[in-house]
Amino acid sequence: MTSAVERPLLFLDVDGPLIPFGSSSGHPHAPAADASVPAGPGNPLLTRLDPGIGARLMALGCRLVWASTWGEEANEVVAPRIGLPELPVLEWPENSAEAGPRGLHWKTRPLVEWADGRPFIWVDDEISAMDRLWVAAGHPGRSLLHHVDAAEGLGDVDFVTLAAWLRAVAPR
Known part of the structure; x- marks a missing residue:
């Protein structure tokens, strides 16, 4: 059982959850852009970032961790645009893509290795039933693997789900 002081980790992906790939109708500040453009300061997809989402993520009270192929670039390019401080970055082992x-x-x-038994939320657009089964069988702590629709990005319904899980797992 986690203490009220120890807040769960929140592993956060960038592409999909923070940079939606669908219609920009859900994000009025986000014009349509080509998803094949490489990441970087001039990437037009960065206009799809919701500048207020960082405050909403911080308000959850989790220990936020980048879990994205953006790596350190998430701190350099994404974090300042959405109001997040520099966050720890989950470094992917060379063999992470092994079968x-x-x-x-x-x-x-x-x-799961990084969480090391601590409760965690994983926010990603590529979570599958196999991931849920594997985590349930191999992670001793509580976990929420939260799939985000990549066309819409992280939205109000997602935040309601995350907050409800956090209230149940680690009440403040």
Whole structure:
């Protein structure tokens, strides 16, 4: 059982949850852009970032961790645009893409290892049933693997789900 002081980790992906790939109708500040453009300061997809989402993430009270192929670039390019401080970055081992059970995402094992038994939320647009089964069988702590629709990005309904899980797992 976690103490009220120890807040769960929140592993956060960038592409999909923070940078939605669908219609910009859900994000009025976000014009349509080509998802194949490489990441960087001039990337037009960065206009899809919701500048207020950082405050909403911080308000959850979790220990936020980048779990994205953006790596340190998430701190350099994404964090300042959405109002987040520099966050720890989950470094992917070279063998993280090694074959595992069919359908297991290559991020799943490194996330569970990094969590080291602590409760965590994983917010990503590529979470599968196999990831849920693997975490349930191999992670002794509580976890929420929260799939975000990549076309819409992290939205109000997602925040309601995250906050409800946090209230149940680690009430303030």
